Amino acid sequence: MSNYSAFSIFRHALSGNKNWSRAWRDPDPKPSYDVLIVGGGGHGLATAYYLAKEHDIRNVAVIEKGWLGGGNTGRNTTIVRSNYMMPGNTMFYERSMKLWENLSQDLNFNVMLSQRGQYNLCHSPGQMDAARRRGNVMRANGIDAELFDRDEVRRRLPYLDYSDNCRFPVHGAIFQSRAGTARHDAVAWGYARAADKQGVDIIQQCEVVGYLWEDGKIIGVETTKGPIRAGKVGLAVAGHTGHLASKAGLRLPIETHALQAFVSEPLKPLIDTVISFGAAHFYISQSDKGGLVMGGDLEGYNSYAQLGGLPIVEHALGSAKALIPSLSRLRLLRQWAGVMDMSMDGSPIIAKTPVEGLYLNGGWCYGGFKATPASGWCFAWTIAKDEPHEDNCEFTLNRFEHGYQIDEKGMGPQPNAH
Amino acid sequence: MTSSRLSTGGRIDRSTVLKMTFDGRSIVGHPGDTLASALLANDENVIARSFKYHRARGIYTAGVEEPNALVQLRYGARTEPNTPATTVMAYEGLEAFGQNAWPNVRLDVGVVNQLLSPFMSAGFYYKTFVGPFKGTGFWMLCEKIIRQAAGMGRGVTLDDPDTYEKVNAFCDVLVIGSGPAGLSAALAAGRAGAKVILVEQDSTLGGSLLSAPVGGDGDAWLDKMKAELTAMDNVQILTRSTVFGAYEQNVYGVIERVWDHVLAPPAHQPRQRYWQIRTKQAVMATGAIERNMVFGGNDKPGVMLASAARTYVNRFAVLPGRRVVVATNNDSAYAAALDLANAGSSVTLVDARTQVPEKLLDSLKASGVKVLLGHGVLTAKGRGGVSAATVTTISPDGRATGTARHIPCDLLAVSGGWSPVVHLWSQRGNKPVFNSAKACFVPVNSAIETMKCAGASMAADGSVVAVAQGFSAGATAAIDVKAKNSSGDAPIAPKVSHGDDWGRDLLSINTITDDNGKTRGKAFIDLQHDIKQSDIDLAYREGYVSVEHLKRYTTTGMATDQGKLSNFNALSQMAMLQGVPISDVGTTVFRPPYTPIALGAIVGREHGTHFRPTRLTPLHDWHVNNGAIVSEAGAWMRPQYYPERGEGLREAYIREASHVRKHVGMIDVSTLGKIAVQGPDSAEFLNRVYVNGWKMLPVGRLRYGVMLREDGIVMDDGATARLGEHDYFMSTTTANAAKVLALGEHLLQTAWKDLKVHLTTITDQWAVIAVAGPKSRDLLGAVSSGADLSRDALPNNHFVHGEIAGVTVRIHRMSYSGELAYEVYIPSGFGHHVWDALISAGVPYNLCPYGTEAMGALRIEKGHVAGPELDGRTTMKDLGLEGLASGKKPFVGSVLRNRPVLIHQSRPCLVGLEIEGDQGAQAGSLLYLDTGPTEGHGEGWVSSATYSPALGKNIALSLLQNGPERLGETIRVVNFVGGTRQRAKVVSPHFFDPSGVRQND
Amino acid sequence: MIEIRSPLSSSVEPGEYGAQSAAKAALQLSERAPGSLIQIAGWQDFATVTAPALGALGFDGHGNFRTVQTAGPVSCYRIAPDKLLLRHSDGGSFKELLENLNPASSPTLDLSHARWLIEIEGSEVEALLARLASLDFSLQEFPEGTFAQTGIHHVGVLLHRVSADKFLIFVPVTWAESIWNLICETAAPFGFKVIVHP
């Protein structure tokens, strides 16, 4: 497989781009693997990649019911940040950020991480205090964070609504300069290509319909392409975790909800950063192609349908105009929805399950994309060593029993509130 | 008269001349024109530049599928980037500008990108720009340049001067599209008596009929249909309105462009109207979109869809070319050839098929159209625009079999078949099926019970079938909604010129190649995004074969036209490469909106002040009129402070808080949540929702209580008074009022159905004024009557009724400030009156109003927890409230609050801090051991901080690990983001009057 | 008698607003004090225990969830399975009614200060309301003398169709000004008159 570089582009261009090879193979499943990862999204592919790279476990397959990267990896708002306050979250997301920062080189695939910074706007003194606490935790843990007052935000983001007409005036913002966006599809493709290079089999169009059991232990999966045995089975199927775990007899602290995203027509550069509105659940950035990428609130009810309803469209676009009034005449090009695992405390699960042979990576709520590298890294560690790494040691399944809810928003066990 | 404008014909009003400009050059048009037809009439051929290679582009279509002719419409605050010229109605004073080009679309220097095109193949950016070093620096340098080059039009940072509105509508049958099928459907449903809404995106009804020559049978038919429809009261017609989305349960989103066809909307009138239509049945008669063919130079100005060329001639009386080559693989382009020839063009028709019916050929004979069967166009030649077509004989799979020859032309009109507009049907989660005879994807009409498809969107065979299908769909829909009358007989279909039956004998060729199967030159599949056939080939080679991978890797179909032209050709190329039928490749799922919609239209009036409704207390006007600074508290506006003589926040709150401790102050606390708890089981209910006991509370008393969430975390606190035997008055925090009520109702209606309790919000019924300070009793005693406020008659946590200024009020003795304090409950409509009375009566007592900032300082001095401490993660133990919990009874959260982590010794718990030095601490600062590293999450954090006027110190409440056992310890308070490090002494949170002498006085 | 202060006292300004037409304004907006409002609640035996008291007022039972029962100045709205809202437009005290009800089985609650009324009248009343709430306001679906509880701008309200071209909107007082302002903006394209009742 050819290495990607400016030189390779030049060389291939001269030969009419006729000689590029496949980015990854399309193998038939082998009868058995050491580790089988269910779910060919960013998390599953990253897990396979790090199993091979970090733990030298190469007899690995990733099976995907559709096409790789077709779940939430391909339908998010591409934001990457590490501004988490709760112990258990903070260092995990910072590990992710650090992996992101060298991911393009690591994978030899440009994932276009653009560290254009992210502003979390505050609209009350109380929000400023909460932001200060978050920023302080970040700084104390070696993560960059700055707290800006209204004037500084106004200097940096002059296009927000500072008029008397504004319903929720900006009081200030917390800013992480290393945050930004990455090209979402490239993450799946880059990990797929790199994992494939390490010998991982990526098997698309292969749906898990059940598990293979032996003595109460899971020893593989039954798929639409036949049974595949595995020493260990890892689930990385965010959005469908509840459904697939139930086939293994697990009831999880997870509900599945749909989240919409939106993109406008492409424009010349207008918004050079990522902005999160503090008066409603809304965030916006601009893609390299020029489209304004926007995310809103959950539909509010359990859903496995990748359908988005009008109330949330109104909510998100209303927030867009409230935040930046001049967006009014710009046009929405597409809306779509992804289904996500909303956990009861808003934080993920990366852990062994009570079922021997089954490992779980899920419950990502809104935050799965940014977590992709660390999620794969920590899940690979957990599978390889049969124990969590320090960075995912709080992402257990039984934390609700002992009471350490990693409730970053303080909303309690109400998934649609996180 | 402009050069390409025909002297007769067309559906334009020649009696009026509209003056417009494009890139500063004057153009003229007539009412009925689109910007595109006016540009063509004025011989403007280069309208835009493409996304990647900046290739010159002209007008390609006559509709919403336009991939090329995007303009920046209007300027200043009203500018609209990326506007297809084909969808803009001409108006006096219209100004449009070329975009994505410098200095302009005619002379764009960005065209050099074309030289780099071999290096800019699909996905090239994934393979490079990573740079030689670690990190993202090199990429971001490259990205800056890429971002400047990308994008299309420009947004502005000026506020939109126009307004928008949303309308909710209800109907029985929604008919989408007003061509022969849609009109017939509306007629059938309308006659039956159903409530019908007919929506048409164009400015006038008629659909494909509008593209036929003026004066034909279609016009007469259209007039008759319009007359009958407009006479029906139960039929509402919306033109210039696009159904952008089909949602579950038959809800449709529509944007009506109410005043977009003028320079600016009239005063008070909305620019656009967003209709949210709830219907019982829908008929989708959305027609079909013609496809182009893939060959070298198929994007040049002068290449146009055949149907569009026909539309320009017949509807707009514009001759888009004098020497025309029409290239087709189906019958429909014959009508275009005929009409162009009849309008004066010399026309050569190149048909990929070797045999066509004699009748079809006969129809062209009289017009002088030259026909070449078994031929295709291999390339379009010309600089800046088409000057010739290279034509060759071809095999049935589109490969050249002979020697190419040039046919000079200035218009190359192409028809590669048609794609039914299935978007709305698909948005409901359905996949269309491939119809190989007609080479297109069609809906499965039975898939959605409440949506019927008809006409060209079902690939119907011509207008006779379209009318029959439409009428039947409308009639069936009417029966389904139980309309009373009969639909009568279907109208006789209009006789339209031959060729509308495009599916017949179609030869499915999409691409014309040389004898090696290669396209010549740059052959585009997605015109706007510059996706060439070779990009699809590359994606295939690299394994991006699924339609979603193909779409994402190449970005085909993701431009502003959303692939309306390109999707099919991309799919068929991928099918060819994979050697499978196109049906096996599948289609991408269509997402709303069908065409791009302005954000502002969806927002309607809910922006600015009306982004969310505002909640005002009954005393709000007084605060504003008396100089209060009011600030947002959730939905409420509350007075934060009342500055005197240029005071800032800090001076004002310190003065106000000091004043309360010295004299008497009053504050509007009407925002407190208030819930009536009524019924014989009220005490039991309270006993279950509060952690403390309520069974023994006598009438006339009130009690502070704490509520937990089901998971044992503290949710809310407040006081509840027992007004009568079965009648309690609960107060909640401002923030949690709705949550507490909803939870109570939930428990009563689901788990505790046996309890006879009713909850009703009475937040709005009562204005509440807290009066606090050593002189509060004197003041209230003086101003009220009928209430004995003496220490013995009204101790703390008691209430009494009395009268102030003629108003019956209830006075609770209750303190959050630590002072002798009362809460006066007043029917809200009299709140202002009583407040005024207190202000007047307060003069001798030195009464002053205070705001939320001073209230905060007072409660911090007293160690009362509030919002910052009740952050959804703290337990009663954390807040020092666990003593309140009853051990004798279960309550909400009583089991789960005892989970091991929640009762662990080392949890951060509430303490006070006295800050060393002159500067106050900031809430959100972290706490660390006095000596030792300041890193990690620390020992705790500062939740609330203030200057304490009573103590003359800066103090704070904080949560500190193992806090209550660390009183006296000195700790470090670090505000990293503020750049401050302070030391503080850990003290009891009850800073002021810990024994409560003052409040119990 | 102290006059109840309108939550709209700084918003209601008589005059003509919005798009002007030669003809009479298509809409008339005004405010009305609710008079007396009380809620009666109950449980399973709600109907039987309250029947005598309601009968004394001239009502024949609870009615349904759509129809407004009226008897003289008193209107009765069945707002929930076991809750009624009674309005005495003259501000009458409901004294007799209250005396006839047992608070243990049918608790009552004074809500006279909790709501304010906005009245909309005119030929475009259906069109205006269609821009504010997602109900079918056609006369057929929302006949005279019926009511509905719904949301306007995220706030729960009660709408009462008094006649073909007149609606009363019961708005929680603390939201009243915000809703009033939004209604005025929404009415601007039609042109409207703000009037004050004597």
Next chain:
Amino acid sequence: MLRIKCPICGLRDETEFTYGADAIVRRPDMDETNPQDWLNYVFYRDDPKGPHKEYWHHVQGCRQWLVLERNTLSHEIGACRLAREVPK
């Protein structure tokens, strides 16, 4: 957009309601002291892909809690009853 047929108010837009929670889980009796029962009630869900029963609160209407049958995959809506009339 979901449209929910409230037994009291009739067919209404979802925006008048708030979503409550899974109506399949049953709240333990008040005097239940086994933490596992409470954990199951508060945190654990079947999360079905298909037919679901769930609570909705008609907050901008009659303020009744409803039990709605709805398919989480197709969003098809079935019966809607007053919660108080649904047997435990």
